Amino acid sequence: GQQVMQIPQYQHVQEGEDFTTYCNSSTTLSNIQWYKQRPGGHPVFLIQLVKSGEVKKQKRLTFQFGEAKKNSSLHITATQTTDVGTYFCAPRAWSNTGKLIFGQGTTLQVKP
């Protein structure tokens, strides 16, 4: 079955530093979604990537989909305290029978 690895599990940064989380799949993906969950909150959809090599930006957030459509990354430039939370990838595989898999998540702490 589909295996998903999201790294790192935790990241502590100083405010203003950059942050990157990676999501790797054992199988080729049809697309991938990213969600953010603030402490005490619920996951909120950030973006969906569909095309090989796709890059999308949302202000300080940059999302990339690998050329082989097996991995993805989320990069935050100049982190702010409002970026605190857990970032989940949700990769969708072509072989997916309907089961939905989320990555383990990367929890970001930002020190002011």
Added chain:
Amino acid sequence: DSGVTQTPKHLITATGQRVTLRCSPRSGDLSVYWYQQSLDQGLQFLIQYYNGEERAKGNILERFSAQQFPDLHSELNLSSLELGDSALYFCASSVGGHPSSNEQFFGPGTRLTVL
């Protein structure tokens, strides 16, 4: 506010008991998904319903069951509760039934504590 509502917000019960969690999807959404989130397990997909019918099943225990009613609200029933069932249970909804093309909107969750 995602438009997805879940009740109750908190639930405290004892081992062996049975509880029902309720979810109302966003207006117009036909799919409802249930997830379990515990500290060491991340977001675990339990089950999906689309327009009243079961569409996909994850690692849902036999002690757990769900259904989606004609008005599209859904209920998750947890029985013979164990300490390990303590977790945050999220409901999410989406417009369509295919998980690969639909953004999901999550509710605020129900925190279940089993004592």
